[in-house]
Amino acid sequence: MGITELFIAGGVVMWPLLAFSVVGTALIAERIAFWFRVTQRQRRVVRDALSAYQQNPDVALKKLQANADLPIARIFLAALELEDPNPEEFRLALESEAQAEIPVLKRFNVVFDTIVSLSPLLGLLGTVLGLINSFASLTLGDAGSTKTTGVTAGISEALVSTASGLVVAMFVLFFSNAFRGFYLRQIALIQEYSGQLELLYRRRYERGSRHASTR
Secondary structure: OOHHHHHHHOOOOHHHHHHHHHHHHHHHHHHHHHHHHHHHHHHHHHHHHHHHHHHOHHHHHHHHHOOOOOHHHHHHHHHHOOOOOOHHHHHHHHHHHHHHHHHHHOOOHHHHHHHHHHHHHHHHHHHHHHHHHHHHHOOOOOOOOOOOHHHHHHHHHHHHHHHHHHHHHHHHHHHHHHHHHHHHHHHHHHHHHHHHHHHHHHHHHHHHHHHHHOO
16 A cells, blocks of 8 residues: 555545654754754854953954854853943853743754654544445444445544554654753853853953052
């Protein structure tokens, strides 16, 4: 049985399942591209920015501005672009921007959770509808006769819709859990990198304060 025949056999619930699979695949592709970009470039950008900041903050600022499509670069810029902040203001800027980046990192998680939750339920609905069609096609005296085409079609609808709902849910769940793992790892890295930048800024701020007091 081909894909088209399976889709038709699955009944009406196959249409929302098809929509879920298309939407889920498109959003998964976007998240894969996002996380690939972050994981490939972030460590190098942070290393170069922190190294440059110790020598020349302006160079670090330009480096970060050139990579402003990365969440960590936007977090650093939020603090570094402040005008002469004290260490507390610098830390608050880092923390505030980190909170603002969370929705970007968790983007589409609600959609993924909805698809994972609803797909099996749609499959179950297809099962119920298929069984209803089977019993509606079965009349007394037909059992054992050749008039069981409706029963067979109803059973096919029940099985195909159930399997389809489970496949869609498992496919999206796999990637959703992977993206959730990337998110948790990213939060830990943001805290680590922000702490390193804050430490460098505090040292520079204290050196500037001591230098000003000796004049």
